Amino acid sequence: MTARGAPDWLTRWEYAHRGLHGPGVPENSLAAARGAIAAGMGIECDIQRSRDDHPMVFHDWELSRLTGEGGLTAQFPADAIEALRLLGTDQRPVGLSAFLAEVAGQVPLLIEIKSMPGYDVERSCAAVAWQLDSYEGAAAAMSFDPRVPEWFAHNAPNVPRGLVGTDTLENGFQGVWRNPEALAQAEADFLAIDVRDLARPEAAAWRAGGRPLLTWTVRSPETRALGLAHADALIAEGGGLA
Template sequence: MLSLLFALLDRFLVPAPDQARVGWLRGVSYAHRGLHGAGVPENSPSAFALAIERGMGIECDVQRTADGQAVVFHDWDLDRLTAETGPVIERRADALAKIQLTGSSDCIPTLRTFLDSVAGRAPLLIELKSKREIRVAPLCLAVRRGLEGYRGPVAVMSFDPRVCRWFGRHSPHVVHGLVVTEEGKRTLLATLKLHFAFWQARPQFLAWDVRDLPSKFAAAHRKRGFPVLTWTVRSAELAARAADCADGPIAEGAGVGA
C-alpha cells in the first residue's frame, strides 16, 4: 500500500519530462571527469579533448569562485590535484586559471573556457558541487551565466535537490537532473528520503550510483520516460550492469569502451 502511495505521489509531484528535450541523454557513454589517466589529470582540458576524440560525452564538476564565477574542479580544496592548498571558493577565477594541475601543463579551466573549447562537439553533463550549509543560488547563477549562448547539448545535475529545483524554477530551458546514491540502503527511512529528494528536485533525468543497480525506483521512473544514467562505471562487469539497467554509463578507466 505504501509503495502505491509513493508511486502516485511521484507521478503527481514530478511529471515525466518532455522526450524531445531529454532524448539526447540516452545512448551516450560519458567520460567521467573527462578521459583522464596517466599524465592526463581529471577535469583537465587534455582529458576533455581526448574524450571528444574518442567520440564520448563528457561529465565534469563545477564550483563557485570567490568572485562568483564557475570553474571546473572536483575537490573542495586544491591540495590533491595541484601544488596549492586551501578551498577553491576562496580564490578568484583568474587566479585559479593560472594554477597547474599536478602532472600536467594544464591549468584549472573556467566553465566558460571549457564550453568554448568543446563548442558543441560532445554532449555535456555538468555536476554542481554543493554542501547543505552553503546557499546554492550563487553557484547556480554562476553556471547559468557560463551557459549563456552555449548551443551544444548540455545538462546540469547535482546530489543536492535544491540545485535541480533552482534550475527548474529559474532556468527551465536548461535540462536538469538529480544524482542519486542509495549506499546500499533499502530501509523505509532511506526510501522516504529518496522520494522526498525526488519531489523537491523535480528532475528531468536521474544519474544513479551503479553500485545500487538494479533499483526498483530507477526502473520505475525510467519506464515513465526519465533517462537514467549511471556512475561510476569502472569495469566490464559494471559496464554490463549499466547496459542492463540504464540509458548511458558515466565511465572511467577499464569501464570505458567495456
C-alpha cells in the same frame, strides 16, 4: 514532479567521467575534454565556485589533491585558481567559459554542480546558467543536491536538469534521491545513480516510468554489464572499457 520529456541526446551517448583522463591527462582538464571528443564520448564535468563567483571546472572542495596547493577552492578568485598547475602536467584548472569554448558543441556535457548541506548552491546555479545561456551545444546541469535541479526548473527551464543519487557515497546526500519529497522538489528530467545502487527498486521504478536513468561510475566489465542492463546511459572512466 515534472512530466516533460528529457532531450533525446541525453541517452544516445556514453559520457567520460571528468573527461577522458589518465596518466598525464588530469581530470576536468581541457586535455581530458579533447580526449573525450576524440573518442566520441560525451563529457561529465564538475563545478566548484571561486571566491568571485566564477564556475570552475574542478571537482574538489580543496585544492591540494589536484594542484598540491593548500586551501579551499572557494577561498581563491578565478584568476588565482587558473594560474595553478594540475599536478604533474602542463594543464591548468579552467573556468566553465573556457571549457565550453573548447567543447564548442562537439559532444554533449553533463555539468555536475557541487554542493553540500547548507551551501549557498543557488549562486553556483546562477553562474552556470548565465554561461549556458549563450552556449549553443547540448548541456545539462545536475547535482546530488535537489535544490540544483529545482533552481533550474524555476530559473533556467530550458536547461535539462538531473538529480544525482547514491546510497553508498558519504557526501551529505546519501539516499536523498529515493525520498519522494526530494524528487518532487527537484523536478528532475533524469536521474544519475551510483552504479553500486543501480539495482535498487526505486531506480527501476523511475526507468519504468519512461524517465531517463544514467549511471556512474563505470570502471570495470562488471559495472559496465550492470549499467547496460539497468540504465539508459553510462558515465564511465578508462575510455568506456568497451
